[in-house]
Amino acid sequence: MQKDLSNYRKSYEKSALIEDAILENPLEQFQRWFDEIEASDGVDEPNAMTVSTIGLDGFPKSRVVLMKKYTFEGFIFYTNYDSEKGRAIAENPSICLSFFWPNLERQVIIKGNAGKIAENLSDGYFESRPVGSQLGAIASEQSRVVASRKVLEERLQKLEKEYENKEVERPENWGGYLVRPVSIEFWQGRPNRLHDRIRYTLQDDHHWKIERLQP
């Protein structure tokens, strides 16, 4: 079986990323791009990002999660701290986040260090979630093997009864990570494969070095 995709070709012509027109702080540049993606209305979940970790088995692993906040400090997502990614981060907090926004032919790649956010912040976000999602977070020992879907559904039903008239508290092993960036690369597709790549690297003095990379 084979499928030849060598004719899949596209010319990238939507935009440009030029030194004169970029911001000094990459988080502000990120905000500018994110605002433009939201305004473009062409991406279903613009906050979906790929999180790559180095696993305990030595392999890198990437999976999609939802960015729930960004500030000058970095990028926040929520997950199960005992999941495969949680265990990987506990061992090696250096991780990579990436966004691909095909409608504007853009990619952003962030290297940074992940750390758990304060418990009260995770509580606040957990409280804001619909009850179904709260119970789902309790029902799932994320990334562990389960015998069948039925086991999970029965667990959820039991929890629904248990919490009928009770507030659901955030489980200790569920919460947010803040990823503090050390480098952020912005990629803008351009014609003839001469794409724009601008990389910001954090310096000791808290300034960001800005460099252009070859495509």
Ligand SMILES: Cc1cc2nc3c(=O)[nH]c(=O)nc-3n(C[C@H](O)[C@H](O)[C@H](O)COP(=O)(O)O)c2cc1C
């Ligand atoms: C669009 C999308 C959004 C997702 N958002 C999250 C999320 O915010 N948090 C999360 O833990 N998993 C999320 N997932 C599921 C993860 O991709 C992954 O399956 C899960 O976190 C377990 O990963 P792990 O076993 O590598 O730890 C999302 C998946 C998709 C496709």
